[in-house]
Amino acid sequence: MRPLPLHRIGRVERKLATVLFADLVESTRLVGAADPEIVRRRVTRFFEQVARCIENHGGTVEKFAGDAVMAAFGIPRAHEDDAERAVKAALAIQESMGDLGVEARIGLEAGEVVADDSDSTFATGEAVNIAARLQQMAKPGEILVGPGAYRLTIGRVVTEDVGPLELKGRDTPLWAWRIVCATDGAARPKVQAPLVGRDAELDLLENTFGRCLRDRRAHLFTIYGDPGVGKSRLTREFASTLEGATVLAGRCLPYGEGITYWPLAEMVKSAAGIDDDDDSEEALEKLRASCEVEAVADLLGLASGILAAVEGERSREELAWAARAWAQSVAEVQPLVLVFEDIHWAEEPLLELVEHLAAWVRDAPLLLVCLARPELLEVRPDWGGGRLRATAIELEPLPPAESEELADALLSAHRLPEDVRELVLEKTEGNPLFVEETIRMLVEEDGRPAGLIPDTLQALIAARIDRLEPPQKTLLQRASVMGRIFWPSAVERLAPDLEGLDRLLDDLLFREFVLEEPRSTISGERAYRFKHVLIREVAYSTLAKTARAELHEAFAHWLADRAGEELLEIRAYHLEQACSIHLELDGSCPPELAQAAAEALEAAGRRALSRESFQTARRVLLQAVELAPTLERRYFAARAAWRLADYPAVAVEMEDVRAAAAEAHDRQLHGRALTALAEVALNQAADAVRARELADEALEKLADEGHALAQFEALSTRAHVSGWLGESEEDLRYMEQALMVATVAGRKDLETLAAQGLAMSYLTRLELDRAEQLVRRALSLSEESGSIRARASALATDGSLHLLREAIDEAEVSYSEARRLFDELGVAQYAAHTRMMLARVAERRGDDDTAERLLREAMRILRPMGDRAFLCEVERRLAQLLVRTGRVEEAERLALSALETVGPEDATSLITTTMALGVVRAAQGRDEEAEQLMRQAVEAASSFKLFAIEPLLTFTQFLKDRGREEEAAPYEARWAELSPTVAKRAARIA
Structure with missing residues (x-):
């Protein structure tokens, strides 16, 4: 066993990030035309202003190079809206250039980069190169974005199509877009998802609103749920059912200046009819016109940013009073619903204000709907607690039947092939947003299921993972190497420096990243499962490939120690993954690892052959041959192709095996290869004479080898050849010999194949009674054998017997089941x-x-x-x-x-x-x-x-x-x- 340097696994990560390049336009002319001290001041102010805009939007300046600034959004920590932040930062930069008397050009691109998981933001990757090239192509005052950033900001910004650009260093043109302005997100294209599976929650909202109307009191209604589970969709559906009510909504922002009361500001502006392009004087006039008391309007103007900023505790109390007076006055005219979205991002003053409204608005119907992720309870565990008029519900993912209903509706609307349905359901596991975004990706890819995670979902989940403390995040990453299911003792092997594993697991359980399995496939080991398959996939995607290779190998060794041959296939998979990554990164694989992987893959492939998992066998045996080819491995890889009736592959590979076996004087493999080549001659070349020669030679080579399976296959192939040639008696003779070999060997699967082969021979002779006896025997033996191939063959022959006897219904049943089984086998x-x-x-x-x-x-x-x-x-x-x-x-x-x-x-x-x-x-x-x-x-x-x-x-x-x-x-x-x-x-x- 190779010593594994797990302690060397560094903090290098792969991350989905958005890279921004901003460059000062015509700085050379500026230097030549002005005093150097003036130039220095202008360039310094440019850098300071760019850095301020970037940092205000949650980005990090990576470096200043000449007159250009490079920044990253999503490094060191990811946010679900990093691309949108980057675009808004770019717009802010361009807006601020007028005050400096200079112009900038900006390029943006989002994509996977490699970065150090520390406070450093040094990143490398294609997105970095593309952003730099786009910045060079941009005109003064222009912002260009590439495909990655465009996909992540669809509907969040207004763009103009620039078309394909020839970028330096790229072989193919790159499509780009020009940023015009930002939007509120309402323009994001929808896939017209129906509301599915939320009837009970919708009824509860409607009943609660009914109570507000009846009692004329305020009620706090909090909807908890993971990202994408449908909180906003449920609320929109609820709002659409209300008649004669005022519905105002505002979203809490995770970053920016002056955002404390942002949701309230959105509501107040909407109620007053204030547009974003209204100047301060016009906006204040509209606000005062909508409020009964001028003092209330002025205080709300402070909160809305229309007037000067608010400072001090006294202002917070006054704002609470003003907000209550405003809500009371609106609700007295007609029922009022205030929707606070993403309230888990709210700052404490806003949370206090919402609770103040719930407690003090009287004699007016007010429903406060707060949409929150479960992490709100981490900062405010008492949220809504102890209140008589407070309700909290949690939205869970849709159950399978309703998830299928949603997927079917969306697939139908977009005319995507039905064969993508299972992919959608597998990847999304009942999360409506995940369903929508996966289908959106498929629509954009013309229905081709690439098996990838949509960028939007990767950003969402990566941000959630990045909010974890480093130990919890490390646990998720190491566990992700194992797959959907993982074992704590294996995590200890893969993360030896991780302390307090049980405590960390409990925390991840509480945060609903993982679930504990009721039973483990490894005795004596607890097992856990990633709550959602996409959490596992995103966690794995953040690992550097060097780390993945070492961790896959380490986990394979743990499996060998803990489970022996019980989980051979899983161990083989992880060793192969380690080899593949080494080959990708270095062009070679450590010899000891390659040998171990090849041995495990061969054993797994031969086991799959014996279980009639022919497609799996073919795949893993080819992997074994690629890593360390031996004559036996080459034969069994070709044998898997033979079982799948992949005759072009069999013709090439078995001929190579035949030649090598002859040179090695291996009569058994030589004979077995000849049998396969005889079937190729028959089925692909339609050359029965050549097939007879090959089959006869195979029988001669195998005569004294004592290998029952090899002899059976040679005899049954020879019988098949005789059937082609119309030699009925020869057909029967060889098939009866095959039946005898199978019976002596005690191989009920082979007995089944021989009995059904004989039955078919008697059917062609119209000896139906004898054929029926053999069919009954074949069906009985097939059940005892457990062989799917034997069962399918017996059923197909049974169908032919029924057809000859006019039993059409029975024939259809047998043929249909045979078809299902052959489809399952992949033959x-x-x-x-x-x-x-x-x-x-x-x-x-x-x-x-x-x-x-x-x-x-x-x-x-x-x-x-x-x-x-x-x-x-x-x-x-x-x-x-x-x-x-x-x-x-x-x-x-x-x-x-x-x-x-x-x-x-x-x-x-x-x-x-x-x-x-x-x-x-x-x-x-x-x-x-x-x-x-x-x-x-x-x-x-x-x-x-x-x-x-x-x-x-x-x-x-x-x-x-x-x-x-x-x-x-x-x-x-x-x-x-x-x-x-x-x-x-x-x-x-x-």
């Missing part, structure tokens, strides 16, 4: 085959639309695979269906394609595809060609039973339709010799 070839068989069921019901849909689905699956075994059958069946529905032109293309696809030795498909083209030619009125093709098919089918029925019936009908009854008679007689049940089935198809 595309057989998933397509079951769709083709379900199409036959639909045709029997007269449902050509469903049959066509299923056949086209099957074609879409098979064509990219290069399959020639089933594709020709799907194409010819669809061609015949299209003839029946009058679409002869497309039918001809498909019939010709089917004949071109079929292999020269594929005896049965040569019959069916030739007959299909004959049907097309008959529909085109080309009777001579049609008759020739049909006779050819009938003659080729003469040695078969099942595959002779359809050609005989079709040709008989062709002759009768042309008045050639006498010629049709012998073909009809031959058809009548076959099983009556099958004859009836064939007649119905015709």
Whole structure:
């Protein structure tokens, strides 16, 4: 085991930040035209003014370089509105330049940067470079923003599209926007989310308002909830239901000067009809006109910033009196609802004022609605407590059913593909804002689910994490490496310097970052879960990649010590992640780590193969091969592709394995590779002769190896080849040998496959009773085996038996379940085959639309695979269906394609595809060609039973339709010799 230098994990973090560059315009000309001391004073004043604007908006000046200032918003601590702060700071800078007699140009961009988690703001990343380049491209007095900052401020600022810009150092143009002005956020585009799952809370608000009307008293109603859970949405819905009431809203701000009474100021200005562009005199005149008492108006003018700033305790008391008098007078005219948003950011004077209004407004209906995050209770644990007229509720995330309802409504409104639905539900976990923002991201990305976190949500969650104390934040970051579930003792291994772990966990539980799991998958270990998957993802995203690599490896070692092989797959994943990060950063991986990861991945992949998790097996075995290729690893990676019927990959990889095994004199792997290559020859090349050669060679190599699975696969493949060649007896002989091998080995999964293979052989011979015995055996064995692949194969054969016996409903049930299982396994070839068989069921019901849909689905699956075994059958069946529905032109293309696809030795498909083209030619009125093709098919089918029925019936009908009854008679007689049940089935198809 490599010693892990966890103590070296530094405080370097990855953060979503907004970078601002501001430059003094034409400073060279300024220097040349003025006294150096004057220049120095102007430049110094420029720097001071820029720094003041930046700091007033919560940003940090990183450095002064020449005449330029670089600042960062979100470093060292993130805020959910860092991009908006940066834009407003830029606007403030430009507004202040007039007083200095200079001009500035500014560039902004938001994105992931790497920074030291300390008081330093030194940052590197693409956003830094883009912001600098945009500043250089900006005109004097102009602010340009890049795509990242634009996305984060949509609706918060007014922009003009500048279009793509060629920036130095970039290969591709970058789209940019010019900032015009800021807005109040009301213009942010909505995705028209309906209010879902909040009926009880809405009823409570309405009932409380009813009490205010009845009692003519003030009531304090606080709505708690995590960001995005729907506090504002609920309040807007409530306000929309009110008639004859005045509703005024104001938002508490987290930064800025003179913001103490900001929400009250917004309410007062709104009630008085004061616009932002009104001068002080006009605003005060409107305010006095709206107030009954001039003193009240003047005090409210102080609070609103219309008059000079308020100082001293006496002014605070007077403001409380004025606010009460104002609210009382408005509420006496008609009921009043005051909505204080984000009150967790309120300063103490405003909190006291709200409580004062709740306690002292009398004989007037006033409802005070306060929207708060749970952290309000950290600074004011007694908020609303001890009051008779106070209500508090907490909004929880929507339960699954209502979350699905919301997602479905939004997806429907935006016509996004249904396949993104599960992604939305998985990522958002019932948080309405998360649902909306994730769908917004998908809309912007044209419905392509990139699996990323929308920038808006990352900013929101990162800000919440950054408000934690360093130990709690470190705990979250280290725990995030493990995944959604984590264990305290593993955190101790990953964060050995962390003290008071239980206390820190309790704090995170209280703050609802994590939840305790009722049970742990590791005995003797407590387990915790991140409350929301996005909290985990954002916490992980803040870790530097160097730290991630070391932590993944450390956690893998903890798993090995604590859980052994029980959690092998998880351990393999973390070792692979450590390797991937090393390769990304350094281009190489420590050899010991690479070897450990490859061994774990191989073991996990082989276990996945045995569990029939073929897609997982393929992925992890390829990872193992990439890290440390061995002959066995290469074989098992190719075997996973074989099980998935990925024949192009099997052809290349198994040939490499075959050659290497021959050179190494490894007869077993040599034989097993030959078996796989025989199936490739059959299914991809449609070369049954070559497939027979390969299968025979495989049997020879494996004869003395004593490997039951290898021998079984070689025998069943050889039987399959015989079936292609129309060698019925050989087919049965090899399949019976395969059944014997499986039985001796005690492999019920292999017994199932052999029994159903034999059943299919007997079905083609129309020996239905014998076939039924084998099908029943296969179904019974499949249940005992626990093999999904075996069960699906048995069900598919059961469906064919039912179809031949006219049991259409039973056939549909079996085929449908087989399709579901093959889809689950990811075995595309057989998933397509079951769709083709379900199409036959639909045709029997007269449902050509469903049959066509299923056949086209099957074609879409098979064509990219290069399959020639089933594709020709799907194409010819669809061609015949299209003839029946009058679409002869497309039918001809498909019939010709089917004949071109079929292999020269594929005896049965040569019959069916030739007959299909004959049907097309008959529909085109080309009777001579049609008759020739049909006779050819009938003659080729003469040695078969099942595959002779359809050609005989079709040709008989062709002759009768042309008045050639006498010629049709012998073909009809031959058809009548076959099983009556099958004859009836064939007649119905015709």
